[in-house]
Structure formats: C-alpha cells, structure tokens
Amino acid sequence: MVAAPPALSWTGFYIGGNIGGVINSNSGTSNFTDTLPNRAFPAANRNDATGFLGGVQAGYNWQFAQRWLVGIEADGDYTNAKYGFCRGTIVPGVCGDTGFGTDSLSSKTAWLSTVRGRFGTIAMDKFLIYVTGGAAWGRVDTTATQSCLVGGCGVSPLATAGTSSSSVTRSGWVAGLGGEWNIDGNWFARAEWLHVDLGNVTSSVSTAGFRGSTQTFSWSRGERFDQIRFGLDYRFWHG
Secondary structure (H helix, E strand, C coil), X not given: CCCCCCCCCCCEEEEEEEEEEEEEEEEEEEEEEECCCCEEEEEEEEXXXXXXXXXXXXXEEEEXXXXXXXXXXXXXXXXXXXXXXXXXXXXCCCCCCCCCCEEEEEEEEEEEEEEEXXXXXXXXXXXXXXXEEEEEEEEEEEEEEEEECCCCECCECCCEEEEEEEEEEEEEEEEEEEEEEEEECCEEEXXXXXXXXXXXXXXXXXXXXXXXXEEEEEEEEEEEEEEEEEEEEEECCCC
C-alpha cells in the first residue's frame, strides 16, 4: 500500500511581489476666501483617479486546527494615481480667469504601505480564503496654484499669482479580503482587494491683495483607495 502524501502546511515565513490597479476616490470642499469683503466661496468637489501599483509583501502564517490560519503581513507599493481640477475664485463653476482669478490643484499619491493581520480558512489543503485589516500609510504630493493676472483676485484689483507645494505622509486604516492557492511546493499565488482610508488632507495657497487683504484657495478632502492586486509568494518551508 502506498502512503498518502502529507497534508500541505501553510505555517511559515514568506516574501513576494504584487502588481495591480488602484482607484483613488476623494471628495471634499474647495474654497476661496477673500478678507477684503470677508467672504468665502465654497464648492463641493469630487475627483476619482485610477493608476497602476506594484510592490512587495512579507509575512508569517500560522495554521491551527487543520483548516484555520492567522498571520501578519507588511507591504509597500508604488502607485501613480493622480488627479487635478480648476475653478474660478468667486465663480467656482468656471475653470478660467474671468477677471477675478482662477484656482487649480494637482495631486499624486507616491506610495501606499500597510501592516495587517490576516484570518482565513483552508480548503482542500491548497486554497485559502481570508479577511485582513490593520494600519495604512501613504504619501500625498499636492500643488495648489492661484493665478489672478487678468483683473485681480476676487474683489482685490491687484494682479498676483502664487503656488504652494506640499508632501504629506498620512496614516489611516485598511481592510479587505482575498484568496491564495498553492501552485507547487513553496510557491503560492494570490488575488486580493484592499480598501485604504488615509483620512482628510488639506492643501492651500494664499496671495497678498489690495490694502493688506489676503486671498486664499484651499482644498480639503478625504483620500481613499481601492486596490485590486495579484501576487506571487515564496514560502520558506512547507510540510
């Protein structure tokens, strides 16, 4: 009688890479404030961007009670998701300088990183379905521009322009789900969806106007990301 091969063990350290796509969804309020008449001109904005992502992951799995698994994983991914928009200062629905100035903004997410716990169930030794969640980080690069060269900025008649660039690293949370399967020996393939929420980000630029007044363009939004990733892992040992 030929002995049955031992069941595959999912316990162990692993390292791998991933590629996929990301949707950057953000919504918030852009605002132009002018201290000369002490007025604000807010407008609701929503901008969605898509991009590529790719990176690496590493972690440890512990299989228990035959069909259950818990683990921890850290990853880091480059992404090129970016968006931009423009608006009039006191006429938000117009993109262009109608004599009162125009505001514009461009934003790019440079990278995303997470540290997550994983919990899943194993089917037929070779398949894993899991949920995952934890902490997330990301860097958001933003440039805000105010151009008032035709007839001034808002009520101020002075021609002026200004640009402000910022790079912020934000922290937040991540949750998702996925599946893995053993291809052969120590090699495992995966597919997963992750939702990342980095909270609110505010960017602004100000210019000096008539009689010491200040004209400011600001954009406050929530930065959220949905990732679809496909990966390949090498587990350093298996049973």
